[in-house]
Amino acid sequence: MIGVASIxxxxxxxxxxxxxxxxxxxxxxxxxxxxxxxxDYAYFRKTGYxxxxxxxxxxxxxxxxxxxxxxxxxxNIKFYDVNELPPKVSVKVTSSSxxxxxxxxxxxGESNEGFDISNKIDAILETPY
Numbered sequence: 001m002i003g004v005a006s007i008x009x010x011x012x013x014x015x016x017x018x019x020x021x022x023x024x025x026x027x028x029x030x031x032x033x034x035x036x037x038x039x040d041y042a043y044f045r046k047t048g049y050x051x052x053x054x055x056x057x058x059x060x061x062x063x064x065x066x067x068x069x070x071x072x073x074x075x076n077i078k079f080y081d082v083n084e085l086p087p088k089v090s091v092k093v094t095s096s097s098x099x100x101x102x103x104x105x106x107x108x109g110e111s112n113e114g115f116d117i118s119n120k121i122d123a124i125l126e127t128p129y
Contacts, residue, residue, distance in 0.1 A: 026069075058082070070095075078093075078094075
């Protein structure tokens with residue numbers, strides 16, 4: 001019985017760890033790709049400085065993240081800061097499993113089902129110059 005309980009315990013935390021690692025890697029890759037997709041090249045040719053378009057970045061980020069996200073989880077994406085010049089973004093992605101039966105009471109009186117895994121990134125566009 002102890003062996004079976006140990007294996008279930010290890011498998012449960014392995015899925016949480018794998019999900020967190022997958023989300024953090026995906027957040028890093030998607031942020032960089034969306035920043036490069038939203039560069040305003042006309043502004044770059046005119047001034048020599050890189051500038052991103054906010055709306056284009058958000059659109060590209062959400063599209064790319066949705067393409068690679070795990071469909072069995074719920075995601076909440078928050079954009080805290082998107083600077084066009086110099087290109088800098090702050091993004092937080094929280095994912096939770098809707099099938100988990102663990103319920104936690106939050107300080108404000110709400111209840112939360114499942115585990116929330118949060119990943120945050122503050123990124124600056126690195127250029128070759």
